Amino acid sequence: MEKEGVRIGLLELQAKQFTITSLVSDNDGKIKKMMEDHPRFSQIVHHCDFWHLVKGLNKVLRELAKRKECPNLEYWRRKIVDHCYAMHEKFPDDRNTGLEYMKSALAHVCDRHTHFEKVVSIHIGTCVYSG
Known part of the structure; x- marks a missing residue:
């Protein structure tokens, strides 16, 4: 559920022409994998808080x-x-x-x-x- 919320939020921000260079989240492996694999997120640097x-x-x-x-x-x-x-x-x-x-x-x-x-x-x- 958290992964899906992050995905939707990032896509909405990108649709509004925001440039996202980094994302900080908890240590969720699903989010990490999504950030690496999703073609629209691969340029976003993912950090663990x-x-x-x-x-x-x-x-x-x-x-x-x-x-x-x-x-x-x-x-x-x-x-x-x-x-x-x-x-x-x-x-x-x-x-x-x-x-x-x-x-x-x-x-x-x-x-x-x-x-x-x-x-x-x-x-x-x-x-x-x-x-």
Whole structure:
């Protein structure tokens, strides 16, 4: 039903000569597939809204934390989610830098807050958030 509403809305806007360059929606696979496959929508960049991304991450971490081989993950789950929100707020227009800091969350789990350059693919020097 949501997919159909998005489809109808986009077609109506296009019929009224609106140029649509991007769409933000929840993390619905049906909408994502429609945006990729529909010939009138293929040029529209589809983004998942941040809240839904973090909600999905939180759900995955919560399930992983139930495993006996992940005894400390429940403790870190909330900190990782908080880290996501802090980076989203700090870098609203620079997603690449925000992603670099999100990768630093892995170092947080190991209680490392400096020398991230030693961690593969993290190109920052010091943590800006340790909460």
